[in-house]
Amino acid sequence: MEEYYKANQEKEEDISAWGIRLEELVQKAIDRGEIQTHRREQMLRTRFWKYLRNKELKNATRIFYESNIPFEELRKKMRREEQDISVSKETSQQINVHQIDDHTKLLNDLKEQIKTMEAKLNSLTEEQHRPIDGERRDTFRYDNRGRPYRGYRNNSTFRDDTLIEGLDESRRTSTKPDPIPYTIEDVLQKMIGDANLDEIRINGQETTALIDSGSQVSTITEVFYNKMSPKPDIHSMEEFNISLKSANGSEIPYMGYIFDNIETAFTKEAMSTILLVVPVEEYHGTAHVLLGQNILRELKPVAENTTLNNAWQAGFMSIDTEVGLVTATRPITLHPGESRYVTGFFRKPRNVKAAVTEPVDDIHSHSAIICPRVVQIENPGRTARIPVRICNVTAKPIKIRAKQTLCKLEEVTVLREAPIFAPVTNASASVETK
Incomplete structure (x- = not known):
């Protein structure tokens, strides 16, 4: 075993x-x-x-x-x-x-x-x-540094242009950079753009403002605030617990905020707004007020039917007219070929008088067609009920969930009357051309 x-x-x-x-x-x-x-x-x-x-x-x-x-x-x-x-x-x-x-x-x-x-x-x-052969080598002359140059064959007055082929191309090419085709003034003008400056009135006092659509807030210098008469009261910002930062990330100190009235060349009446008081002397050498997006957004609807200079046009160019989104208040079933009004919920981010309903560019949105309609949202409060007309042109029912986005609102200005029989001036003609 x-x-x-x-x-x-x-x-x-x-x-x-x-x-x-x-x-x-x-x-x-x-x-x-x-x-x-x-x-x-x-x-x-x-x-x-x-x-x-x-x-x-x-x-x-x-x-x-x-x-x-x-x-x-x-x-x-x-x-x-x-x-x-x-x-x-x-x-x-x-x-x-x-x-x-x-x-x-x-x-x-x-x-x-x-x-x-x-x-x-x-x-x-x-x-x-x-090396260059003997026949062609003899036809060159050399300067005191040993560099070849074109000479004359057999001491005659006939210049042999074919001898240049024996030269090194790198030696014939100049190493100096090409001269700049612009003057110093032209270079500076192309390098640095003009500041968006215009004259405004703060509480009836004229000053120069910097129109800066890249700023979220509007400010006033401490120097100009001290010259105001009468001076508005400065309110503390401790209760808000916010900090201001410049474009490079550094913090901007502020003394507080004031309530004031602002007037421009295209406003018919003063507009109440808020400015932060900052301890600086001036902006761009002459401006004492910086107008940011909070003021530009309120001024843009007022300026739509007026002729603006380049500074205000550049400032309003980046202001988005989109107000916000309208959501469904309850589930909606839209049958094939059906068209009807539904009520949507809208939360107002700011004071807007009128807007138009527009479709949302989103792949997750519903497939119903949104009919553009002008709606008034001047009601008091921070929310509003928006009537939205939707259509189903497909052969299948469309279901919209509650709180799903129905459409978006684009801010517009409603003209109750238009001077169609008034004579055309140069200013209006230029606006129509644009």
Whole structure:
């Protein structure tokens, strides 16, 4: 029995030899009475499969061993698997040999091509460094620094223009940069744009304002505030807990804010607004007031029907007329071919008198058509109910969820009357041309 428990498949032993050797060991143990005959089958199967040397063969035949088939059938199946594995390995080796041969041939071809390219490169390099022949070398003159220049052949008055071909192109090319085709004044004008400055009145006092659409707030200098008469009261901003930062990220100190009235060349009456008082002397050398988006947004509807100068046009150009979004108050089902009004909810971000309903450019929006309609939103409060006309021109019902976006509102100015019979002036003609 000791030989049985020490038996393993040897290195050069195939499945058939390993099975025969294991059968002889078990039969000797039965003859000596060490084991019973009915245990022979189980002992052969267990030792035969568990002590295989080939791990790949063992994994491939695990299903046969766990199926509890007889030992003889197990040996036949394992022998068949051993032959299949052997054949696949030989085929793989042949394929690898062919691949190695192909790769070797490709590398050899690349080496030959590289050698050919190196030979051509060397020949080109030699031609570039080849000295000028004696016949052409004698036709050059040299200055006191040893640099060649075009001379005359045989001391005659005929100049040989073909001798220039022997000169080095890099020596004939000037290394000085081309002169700038502009004067200093032209460069400065192209580099620095004009400031958007215009005259305004603050509480009846004239001053220069910087129209800055990139600023979110409007400010007034401490110098101009001290000259105002009467002075508006300065209110503290501690309760707001906000900080001002410039374009470079540095904080801007402020003294507080004031309520004042602002007038421009195109406003018919003073407009009440808020300015922050900052401890600076002036903006751009002359301006004492900076008008930001909070004031420009309120001035833009007033200025739509007037002729503006370049400063105000540039300031209003970046002010967006979009007021906000209108959402559905309840679920809506719009049947094919149906067109009707629905009521939407709108939260007013600022004071707006009139707006027009427009579709939203969003892939997640509904597919209903929004009919442009002018709506009045002058009602008091921060919210409003907006009537929206929607249409379904498709062949399928359109469902709009509650609180889903219906449309957006674009701010407009409503003209109750237009002077169509008034004579056309130069100013109005220029506006129509634009």
